Amino acid sequence: MANKLREAWKSGRKTVNGWLAIPHAFPAEVMAQAGFDSLTVDMQHGVQDYLSAVACFQGMQPHGVTPMVRVPWNEPGIVGKVLDAGAMGVICPMVNTREQAEQLVSYCRYPPQGARSFGPIRAGIYGEAGTYWQTANDDVLVIPMIETRQALDNLEAILDVPGIDGVYVGPSDLGLSLGLPPLQDREEPQILEIYGRILHETKKRGQVAGLHTMSGKYTKRMHEMGFAFGTIMNDSGLMLTAARAQIAAARGG
Amino acid sequence: MANKLREAWKSGRKTVNGWLAIPHAFPAEVMAQAGFDSLTVDMQHGVQDYLSAVACFQGMQPHGVTPMVRVPWNEPGIVGKVLDAGAMGVICPMVNTREQAEQLVSYCRYPPQGARSFGPIRAGIYGEAGTYWQTANDDVLVIPMIETRQALDNLEAILDVPGIDGVYVGPSDLGLSLGLPPLQDREEPQILEIYGRILHETKKRGQVAGLHTMSGKYTKRMHEMGFAFGTIMNDSGLMLTAARAQIAAARGG
Amino acid sequence: MANKLREAWKSGRKTVNGWLAIPHAFPAEVMAQAGFDSLTVDMQHGVQDYLSAVACFQGMQPHGVTPMVRVPWNEPGIVGKVLDAGAMGVICPMVNTREQAEQLVSYCRYPPQGARSFGPIRAGIYGEAGTYWQTANDDVLVIPMIETRQALDNLEAILDVPGIDGVYVGPSDLGLSLGLPPLQDREEPQILEIYGRILHETKKRGQVAGLHTMSGKYTKRMHEMGFAFGTIMNDSGLMLTAARAQIAAARGG
Amino acid sequence: MANKLREAWKSGRKTVNGWLAIPHAFPAEVMAQAGFDSLTVDMQHGVQDYLSAVACFQGMQPHGVTPMVRVPWNEPGIVGKVLDAGAMGVICPMVNTREQAEQLVSYCRYPPQGARSFGPIRAGIYGEAGTYWQTANDDVLVIPMIETRQALDNLEAILDVPGIDGVYVGPSDLGLSLGLPPLQDREEPQILEIYGRILHETKKRGQVAGLHTMSGKYTKRMHEMGFAFGTIMNDSGLMLTAARAQIAAARGG
Amino acid sequence: MANKLREAWKSGRKTVNGWLAIPHAFPAEVMAQAGFDSLTVDMQHGVQDYLSAVACFQGMQPHGVTPMVRVPWNEPGIVGKVLDAGAMGVICPMVNTREQAEQLVSYCRYPPQGARSFGPIRAGIYGEAGTYWQTANDDVLVIPMIETRQALDNLEAILDVPGIDGVYVGPSDLGLSLGLPPLQDREEPQILEIYGRILHETKKRGQVAGLHTMSGKYTKRMHEMGFAFGTIMNDSGLMLTAARAQIAAARGG
Amino acid sequence: MANKLREAWKSGRKTVNGWLAIPHAFPAEVMAQAGFDSLTVDMQHGVQDYLSAVACFQGMQPHGVTPMVRVPWNEPGIVGKVLDAGAMGVICPMVNTREQAEQLVSYCRYPPQGARSFGPIRAGIYGEAGTYWQTANDDVLVIPMIETRQALDNLEAILDVPGIDGVYVGPSDLGLSLGLPPLQDREEPQILEIYGRILHETKKRGQVAGLHTMSGKYTKRMHEMGFAFGTIMNDSGLMLTAARAQIAAARGG
Incomplete structure (x- = not known):
């Protein structure tokens, strides 16, 4: 099955990504009807594990949103499992060197481009079962996170790794790594300049950049x-913010 | 442990109730930090069952919010189980007759006021374990729903049942029962007049009324x-509404 | 959303039903791709409860199969919950009298046809959310099981209850009730004659009959x-039968 | 499969029962290796539901202990489900009248002794699958709880119901019903006299009596x-008591 | 406890292995009654994680089938956990070098043969608790997968690692690695020749070979x-195949 | 939030730690009321995974006990996840070299002390959300396990790594590594001498030592x-021991 995000970005359309921290299929199906282009199960900082990611995928599947995962770490076991479960894209934290980027690609691509093991138990659902292996290398998005000073130092080397489709910026960790507070929606010129450099380098290579907001x-x-996609908060954060606003209105002055 | 809702209402303070449809402890602990006075696990129309209600209670307990349940039906097994799990109040759907109200009270009160069976496996946590049985009859709120024409016909008889602490209005079902669409936040004069009558009859008896909004x-x-408490939407509804608003802003015009 | 089973039967097409005993979304999505017209979560004799039924519904939803439930008993709480979860049909065991059939209809239909409570938390997904309440009474299938001597004695009275769409035959229980062994795929003339009578009476009323095989x-x-639909074994039974056959071939003589 | 408890009691051997409140298979398999004759999943006051009961049965099965359930209430849906899951005995709370005892028997016995529906999805494992229906009526224990003044008033009528194998005494509820505190391990002469009467009446009829301790x-x-079996506390209570004793020793004086 | 697979193979008996992709104890206990010699929980490509593997082990334990796991990756944390849970054998994907084989052995064997950490929380059940540590190194099967060109290049070096009991062939990945489609049940002479070489080298060392079919x-x-064991499809695949065949018969021509 | 263990140890108070092997919130809340200073979810040898650890944390949070985790292995993904979930301390098995100790610290500390990624989804609950990142490096306990001969050889090098708060001794593994049986509560002079050395070296550096008992x-x-803290058995072990003692008393001679 063609990756709708890839198609959108090719056509120049910007996309909006949702972020799932709640480990259950029901909130995932609710989020999947809100209008996001893609939903990413956050297995790193979200309250998620592999089976909850599968459940979230099951919840979102009828609604046509593109399923993604942020894996907890750049580790072949879990990368393979989420791809088999049907992830159309992998966002990987803390990719700081060319070698780490090469490993990530290797975990996500079937031979000869990589060393992914074959067994797409749910992913086969998305394509025609017999052809998934032929199209997956072209469809699945491989997106390392750029979120440390070291990653910035190695940015070009990371982007030059064949099979990298783009990068995802983690503003909090990037800040911490640079000696700044772990904030989102940053306005420091130093940070915006970094964003500009990332956009420039990815654009040059036909890649995309996304970030958390x-x-x-x-x-x-x-x-x-110039970012191709942005993530808006996460499911529990949206709920909390909305609850606080409504409670204030109920009590309100 | 004293019931904080009861105390608030005695002192004339209005309260705000949250509603949990997502069957997991994590969103419950998020909701429990939003500022609600109470949170009600909706076992009737929410995606909840007994063990998910227990998990939600565990999630909300550290945050001091009063735990309640809307049971799926006026059935002694489940009413006893949620009270044992620590519910400080039971909202029961479709209580339409005096006899049904008497049954509900009987399920919620230890002898001699009722026939509740003893075994407060989690509820004992809230009071001192050895005294829970002495205070539970005074603490636990018993709140039948008034949501049909028949219930309105029997309103006084229902309210006269000893042990009833108040009522909860279900605007959608009330509407359907009266031949109107199943809406919330109703404005029909016919409905507002009914609300007025309910407020009058409960106030007269020292009881409270709440409703869904x-x-x-x-x-x-x-x-x-005059309503003592109102519920605001539910967890997944708050999330969906907030997500839609943010997506609109992201794409926006 | 129109009920595809209803449409098939109207057009004279016979349908094949699958039966889910395994309480997980993954085997449900596998079964949903096998080619069944409908899948029924068996909450009576299957290893299923409410939340596993929801998970099964989530698993089957992308694949267009009609979701049904056999409820554990003719009890309003659970009937309401599975309909809210998105069941397009309810098969109810042990409906032996006209009064029990009336109760079942009442649990499944919104007023004024019945007393179902409004809150289609997942079912709203299937139709347009704002119109589900207007179409559900016409879409949802209400199917009592005829599986005792008493039910046969009351057959016409049961079928005459407005809102009954058809019946489901449980061959094992029917046998036990008649003093025969609890078998399926029965060949006793006595049983086939009963089947004929059921087909005659349902057809006369524009209703359908289904059975387990x-x-x-x-x-x-x-x-x-003349049966409109038949169920084939269940998920775990299919698995066991196939495993035994393959093992025999592996060891085989 | 023959019920080992039944055999033990026939031979005059007293048995020790364990009680499971923790909803997981792992503590069940631990308890199953402690030396109990039987383990009862407490679905009334324990933190248990149907699927956790199934898991507990799976945990205890390899260890030869007899699996029992205390159901949450005298309701046909859940009684049928736990028997299908493999319970070899049902302890039912709050059986206060002859009619309630008859209903309980009817839910537990296949025709013609009762109205249990056929489908022993896990229970068939214990016997030879094809013969379970022939032996279950003789094997499964039906044990109403005697725990109210009303039940004592109706004791002989309850015991006279064909199919009742014995009774289980709930000392806490019995106390509450008689105006006493909800204690276990009671010493009041009034209570011990009641125990004596229960033992006398059950013995006269070839039935057994058990109680919670x-x-x-x-x-x-x-x-x-004279009691045939006694239950010792429950899993979580044993754990808590042991933990407190060890902590005292660690800190200790 | 002696490993029954090891005994079978020593006596020259070929065995049949089942494969579990469904993360629940119930289908595991069904599969455990089908007649397999061993059942392997597939944590790599199956929809399984650690706790579902434990549940599957609990489901299969009463039925005498040998419990195995295919781990998601050659990682010490998960290898240790599944052994503690009671796995009598570990199949490990993508073992391509001598060093990787040595690591795998080290994760599976207690000192001095390896570096496995002690704490057989469920595995102690199988042997006598106090002696498990003395027999585990001899009982547990360590089975790397040979499924890449690199592994074939290093075959002898891998097999020469002390503690390796045999190998498992993954036909799909082997094909992909060799530039062929990811098929099972292969007939290419090139592949059959490889199988022959693997059989020759393992036999020479008193080891076994198995493969997926x-x-x-x-x-x-x-x-x-010459293969000592073969796996037949998996649980969900058997179910799907059987369902399709029966549906075809139902609709059939 | 200040870490109560750290405070206790500073003031010279010894603490008692509980150990959770049962993967459910309910036994965790029971254990949290027994009087332990801290409770450690054992993800290495306990029947635990990430989501069960979260549930255990939710169960223990209202009761003021300090939440800790023993991670399954020294792996950055899981270390980060349990800290985000609210662990106030990490016990890590098999830390045998200075480099491994440095890695562990790096996974547990935000920059510049380490490379932990920011996203304390539940941990933010404990401190004020906006300040957690400022205090976590000082609050979270980093405790490698010393349990092999190699670790003893490298003891000083491990303890010298900045950020190490103390060590935890695993007596079973230590024994196995030294050629002794895997026992607890050891009395061999050789072992006690090792304990003395560990106590001496940690005390010298202002660090603590704990061990399993x-x-x-x-x-x-x-x-x-001289040990600052000791762990007493685990939840299931306490339960089993207590059950056996009570059963013996029930049967007893």
């Missing part, structure tokens, strides 16, 4: 700056 | 009309 | 006899 | 008084 | 070729 | 020897 407004601004 | 704003209005 | 072959025969 | 010591005393 | 028929052929 | 009595003795 805390609002639709900031996502829009980043779209305009 | 879709917004803090309408909850506030109902507080002002 | 242990094979496609017997289902086919029953289709030809 | 808080210690092996009290169980032993009750064995000597 | 899609049918009992092909398993039988491989038995005859 | 099988009883409060031995924990007390180790407290007196």
Whole structure:
């Protein structure tokens, strides 16, 4: 099955990504009807594991949203498992060197491009079962996170690894690594300059860049700056923010 | 342990209730930090069962919010189980007759007021274990739902049943029963008049009335009309509404 | 959303039903790709409960198969919950009297046809959310099981209850009730005569009849006899039978 | 499969029962290796539901202990489900009248003795699959709880119902019903006299009596008084008591 | 406890292995009654994680089938956990070098043969608790997968690692690595020649070879070729195949 | 939030640790009320995974006990996840070299002390959400296990790694590594001498030492020897021991 995100980006359309921290299929199917282009199960900082990621995928599948995962770490076992489960893209934290980027690609691509093991138990659902292995290398998105000073130092080397489709910026970790507080929706010129460099280098290579945000407004601004996709907060954060606003209105002055 | 809702209402303070449809402890602990006075696990229309209700209670307990349940039906097995799990109040759907109200009270109260069976496996946590049985009859809230024409016909008889602490209005079912669409946040004069009658009859007996709403704003209005508590939407609804608003901002015009 | 089973039967097409005993979404999505018209989560004799039924529904939803439930008993709480979860049909065991049939209809239909409570938390997904309440009474199938001597005695009275769409025959229980062994795929003339009577009475009223079988072959025969649908074994039974056959071939002589 | 408890009691051997409140297979398999004759999943006051009961049965099965359930209520749906899951005995709370005892028997016995529905999805494992239906009525224990003044008033009528194998005493509820505190391991002469009457009436009819206790010591005393079996606390209570004793030793004086 | 597979192979008996992809104890206990010699929980490509593997082990334990796991990757944490859970054998994917084989052995063997950490929380059940540590190194099967060109290049070096009991062939990955489609039940002379070499080298060292197949028929052929064991498809695949065949018969021509 | 263990140890108070092997929140909340200072979810040898650890944390949180985890292995993905979930300390098995100790610290500390990634989804609950990142490096305990001959050889090098708060002794593995049986509560002079050396070296550096024991009595003795904390058995072990003692009393002679 063609990857809708890939198609959108090719056509120049910016996309909006949702982020799932709640380990259950029901909130995933609710989020899948909100209008996101893609939903990413956050197995790193979200309250998620492999089976909850599968459940989230099952919840979102009827609604046509592109299923993605942020894996907990650059480890072949879990990367293979989420791809077999049907992830159309893998966002991987803390890819700081060319070698780490090569490993990530290797975990995500079937031979000869990589060393992924064959057994797409749910992923075969998306394509025609017999042809998934022929199209997966072209469809699955491989997206390392750029979120440390070391990664910035190695940015070009990382992007030059064949099979890398783009990068995802983690503003909190990037800040911490640079001696700044772990914030999102950053406005420091130093950071915006880094974003500009990342956009320049990825664009040059026909790759995309995405980042995490805390609002639709900031996502829009980043779209305009050149990011292909932005993530808005996460499921539990949206719920909490909305609850607080409604409670304030109920009690309200 | 004293029931904080009961105390709030005695002192004339209106309360705001949250509603849990997602069967997991994590969103429950998020909701429990939003500022609600109470959280009700919706076992009737929510995606909840007994063990998910227990998990939600575990999630909310550290945060001091009063745990409640809407049971799926007026059935002694499940009413006893959720009370043992620590519910400080039971909202029961479709209580339409005096006899049904008497049954509900009987399921919620230890002898001699009722026929609840002893074994407060988690509820004992809330009080001192050895005294829970002495205070539970006074602490636990018994709240039948008034949501049909038949219940309105029998309103006084239902409220007269000893042990009833108040009522909860289900606007959708009430509407359907009266030949109207199943809406919330209703404005029909016919409905508002019914609300007025319910408020009058409960106030006369020292009881409270609560109802379901879709917004803090309408909850506030109902507080002002005399309702002791209002529920704002539910967890997944808050999430969906917030997601849609943020996506619109991201794409936006 | 229109009920595809209803449409098939109206057009004279016989359907094949699958039966889910394994409480997990993954085997449900596998079964949903096998070619069944409908899949029924067996909450009576299967290893299923409410949340596993929801998971099975999530697994089958992308694949267009009609989701049904056999409830554990004719009890309003669980009937309401599975309908809210998205069941397009309810098969209810041990409906032996007109009064029990009336109760079942009442649990399945919104007012004024019945007393179902409004809150289609997942079912709203299937139709347009705002119109589900207007179409559900016409779409949802209400199918009592005829499986005792008493039910046969009351057959016409049961079928005459407005809102009954058809009946489901449980051959094992029917046998036990008549003093015969609890078998499926029965050949006793006494039983086949009963089947004929059931087919005659349902057809007369524009209703359908279905039954449980242990094979496609017997289902086919029953289709030809006039049954609108037949169930083939269940998920775990199919697995066990196939495993035994393959093991025999592996060891084999 | 022959019920080992039944055999033990026939031969005059007293048995010790364990009680499972923790909803997981792992502690069940631990308890199953401790030396109990039987283990009862407490679905009434334990933190248990149907699927956790199934898991507990799976955990205990390899270890030869007899699996039992205390159901949450005298309701046909859940009684049928736990028997299908493999329970060799059903302890049912709050059986207060002859009619309630008849209903309980009817839910537990296949025709013509009762109205149990056929489908022993796990229970068939214990016997030879094809013969379970022929032996289950003789093997499965039906044990109503005697725990209210009303039940004592109706004791002989309850015991006279064909199919009742014995009774189980709930000392806490019995106390509450008689205006006493909800204690276990009771010593009031009034209570011991009741125990004596229950033992006399059950013995007269070839039935057994069991009761809940808080210690092996009290169980032993009750064995000597004539009870066929006693339950010792429950899994979580044993754990808590042991933990407190060890902590005291660690900190200790 | 002695490993029954090891004993069978020593006596020259070929064995049939089942493969579990469904993460639940119930289908595991069904499969455990089908007649397999061993059942392997597939944590790599199956929809399985650690706790579902434990559940599957609990389901299969009463039925005497030998429990195995295919781990997701050659990683010490998960290898240790599944052995503690009671796995009597570990099949490990993508063992391509001598060093990787040495690591695998080290994770599976207690000192001095390896570096496995002690704590057989469920495995102690199988042997006598106090002696498990003395027999585990001899009982547990360590079976690397040979499924890449690199592994074939290093075959002798891998097999020479002390503690390796045999190998498992993954026909799909082997094909992909060699530039062929990812098929099972292969007939290419090139592949059969490789099988011959693997059989020759393992036999020479007193080791075994097994492989994955899609049918009992092909398993039988491989038995005859010299493989000690063959796996037949998996649980969900058996179910799907059987369902399709029965549906075809039901609709059928 | 300040770490209560750290405070206790600073003030010279010895602490008692509980150990959770049962993967459920309910036994965790029971254990949390027994009087332990801290509870450690054992993800290495316990029947635990990430989501069960989260559930255990939710169960223990209201009761003020300090939540800890023993991770399955020294792997950055899982270390980060349990810290985000709210662990106030990480016990890590098999830390045998300075480099492994440095890796562990790096996984547990935010930059610049380490490379932990920011996203404390539950941990933020414990401190004020906005300040957790500022205090976590000082609050979270990093405790490698010393349990092999190699670790003893490298003891000083391991302890010299900045960020190491203390060590945890695994008596079974230590024994196996030294050619002794895998026992707890050891009395061999050779072992006690090792304990003395560990106590000496940690004390010199202002660090603590803890160890696993099988009883409060031995924990007390180790407290007196100088260990800052001792673990008593685990949840399921306490339950089993207590059950056996009570059964013996019930049957008893």
